[in-house]
Amino acid sequence: MSWEDKVRDVVPYIPGEQPKFADMVKLNTNECPYPPSPMVAEELKLMKAEDYRLYPDNESTQLVAALASYYHTDSDHIHVGVGSDDVLSQIFLTFFSGGEEIVFPEITYSFYEVWANLYKIPFRKAQLNEDWSLNPDALKAPGGVIFPNPNAPTGLYEQESFIRRVTENNPDCVVVVDEAYIDFGGRSVAPLTDEYDNLLVVQTFSKSRAMAGMRIGFAIGNPKLISYLKAVKYSINSYTMSSAAIRLGVAALRDEAYFKKITGDIMSTRERTKEELQRLGFVFPDSMANFIFARYPGIPGKELFELLRSQNIFVRHFDTEHISDYLRITIGTDEQMDRLLDFLRVYLG
């Protein structure tokens, strides 16, 4: 037997492209079209190379405290990581590795299946309702439950009562709500983690806080859940958060006015884009996220994707069952959306 026979067999997640063309309209990876808060820029100016000489604070104390204060809770309810993917991967390893089946929606963030395969976790995909909304009763499993709210890539949002129902349906395993897109009109269920000791809420700085390049994500849950998660984190890498991530993350949380302003702008642009797309004949679920998942009846998704690409307009296409005719279009600035809409108007007209 050679060393190659012992290699872990995986099918990795494929991230969206990060093209770098002048004049491109990048609407493919759900980043924020506006820069991070000016307070982040200020903090960055204060950072010196010497600040990177020592290991970072492995507890990320200041960032954790800033998050705790922002969410009106205590530091022992918070765990941070290198983007929410880092946190989610740790969650799969910590809470979903008991050998029992877990469940996530049939159409959802495709990384869930990748983590399940990586850690050899049996899983089932829950059927959606006909309108692609989540079916709370299908989200039941002995090993664990995970879903995004709003769901991705549909953008559909579920109310607090839905989360309560799923959590109460699954008292004997951990229920994870992935709130990567919660800041575009939804309301976080973070406060519910005080009521349910098996509920974990995960968020990211990559979308609404415009800091995808800094890699910051976090989980909120009761202290027992968080301490188990930390034990696994400390069994992987003592120092995951760079000194820069800790400091710039704190700075971002300070600027609530800016956060409200840019998320508000993105929501306005989204609603206007929905109207225009509908007028053009596109069909899409009613997104509460910073993207719209749309198809144009009669034109295959891949064709439209390539066509936009040829115009230097990058959107995301998933060559997957059920959704291959859809494009996931990130909400950019009004100008960026106009470039997309202007082109579509001419092309489809």
Place this chain on the structure above:
Amino acid sequence: MSWEDKVRDVVPYIPGEQPKFADMVKLNTNECPYPPSPMVAEELKLMKAEDYRLYPDNESTQLVAALASYYHTDSDHIHVGVGSDDVLSQIFLTFFSGGEEIVFPEITYSFYEVWANLYKIPFRKAQLNEDWSLNPDALKAPGGVIFPNPNAPTGLYEQESFIRRVTENNPDCVVVVDEAYIDFGGRSVAPLTDEYDNLLVVQTFSKSRAMAGMRIGFAIGNPKLISYLKAVKYSINSYTMSSAAIRLGVAALRDEAYFKKITGDIMSTRERTKEELQRLGFVFPDSMANFIFARYPGIPGKELFELLRSQNIFVRHFDTEHISDYLRITIGTDEQMDRLLDFLRVYLG
């Protein structure tokens, strides 16, 4: 069965303290006593908050290319991660998870055992020679082999012929040489990865490049090994390296003169410290790393550790079998070592 019964059972690695006192002498976590290269400071000045808005390049193309060029190889021989711990954790998951026993030295980096437990990998600890040097024939196992060179916390260095022997003894599994401390007088076996398709070499920017706070580590190996490792990385987190880590890492690699200067200074300080410690009556293996692992006959390690601590001098003590009477003393500046030595001279005199 409650959710708690399904939690992964781990005993995490305990990192050294990161105390923050004015006037402290921090010799406990093997950081570099000198700041990163001025070229890092220059690059940092060029970075803007806007640079963090988009996701980083998930391939870390520029950093990988800079490392490839530095090591006279091609980019497909290089894999980068959030410190060498991130890379090592991925290596355990990728190559050591076939169910067969792996081996590492009895006295070594204590994280190896933590990763083995985390990923449920059976392991054996190889006995050392009486002088604590590694025994090449004991480092044989069906599932994989890993050891640091120089070894930690002994600091003892093995020659290339040793690495060849261990690699040739284990043709059917992956052999990992953890070169975290190679830049303080040792010679990397990275070139041997062209000869042996099962050899992986891991290094870090945390010690000799003075960038522990930025979190950069990497592996060098043949393209097949690297591609397997990348597949697992892409199954954990698409974007591990922040935009800052990529850019500042590249800047650090550019300044070879500075790198030679600070590692040379650390080696001189180490040799002088060895002489002084020996004169005082300390006993220690002959370290080729940026630390000295020493004991003072007749004084328990813990006692000496606490005593130094009371003087605001922080060193590392491991409360572990065989080594509990030793202190791992990082090589700082000459001034820092003088503070340590002056105190010891008075106390022991």
